[in-house]
Structure formats: structure tokens, C-alpha cells
Amino acid sequence: MTISTCYDEKSLFSRLCLTCPDVWRAYCEHEFVERIGDGTLAIESFRHYLLQDYLFLIQFARAHALAVYKTDDLDEMRVSSQALDNILRNEIHLHLSFCQSWGITTAELAELSEARANVAYTRYVLDKGVAGDSLDLHVALIPCSVGYGVIGRRLKENLTPNNPYQVWID
DSSP states (O other): OOGGGSSOTTSHHHHHHHHSHHHHHHHHTOHHHHHHHHTOSOHHHHHHHHHHHHHHHHHHHHHHHHHHHHOOOHHHHHHHHHHHHHIIIIIHHHHHHHHHHTTOOHHHHHTOOOOHHHHHHHHHHHHHHHHSOHHHHHHHHHHHHHHHHHHHHHHHHTOOTTOTTHHHHO
């Protein structure tokens, strides 16, 4: 799949991705992602990712809470509030269940420290939101949201048999 077939070329985001295809491809086709897709990622690397992703979801929820605060538009507030509610009620619950299937306890998650890369990205997003307006915050959030969808779809289309990460990809 090429970068140009992943998007609707009429959208602003698609046009932005198409202006820097090497950067977007490096993001969506990172070695970590590729190894999840072909099932060769070391189990400990995936486990570390699961632990950090839990902490990421907490910061992601905070960013959506900030989006509610930063806008004056009631419809935009509702959308951000729904995203926040979905993260807090569904995504974190799904993540906790998935972690449990990997032998990760809630006690272990509660004692985690954030990795430097996690702190760097999540605080960048929050800093953009605090310093700017809701558009600045959403622009900082969207590569993650859209990237997960693009990556997940591509990996699912090219899934290798007996992939230990299939449930996560699905």
C-alpha cells in the first residue's frame, strides 16, 4: 500500500501527509510497527509498550479534557467530551483487560514510571494545548489518532499467520 492510497486526497490531513511522505512513512512503517506486523517483535519490547501505552492513555485523556476546556464551541466540547469519556470508560478498560491477558497486573501498572519518549510526546501535546488554542491541541493529537488507524489497517491487511500480536492488531 502506498501512502497516496491510504487517504482521501481532498482532506487537509491527507494533503499534509502527502507533502512529507517520507516523514509520515517513517512514522507509520517504523521498525517497531513492522515487527508487530510480522510477529518478530521481542515479547519484552511489546510488554514495555503495553505498560507505557497505559500511561499514554491517561495523558491522552487529559489532552481531551483540555480540549473541552480550550474551546468555546459547544459542539466541539461535546466531541472532545465524548472522546474523553470513551478513553476513560472503554479504552482504558480494554487496555487493562489486554494487559491482564499478558500477565500484567493493575498493581504493576499503578507503580509505573513514564519512559522518556512517552513523557516527551504527551507533554508536547499538552504544552501545545495549554499554550495554543483547541486547534493547536488537535493538530498535535491527530498524528497519533490517525496513525493508529492507518497502521492497524495496513497490518491487518498483511497479517502473518500465527502472529502473537494478532489480537492487538485486530
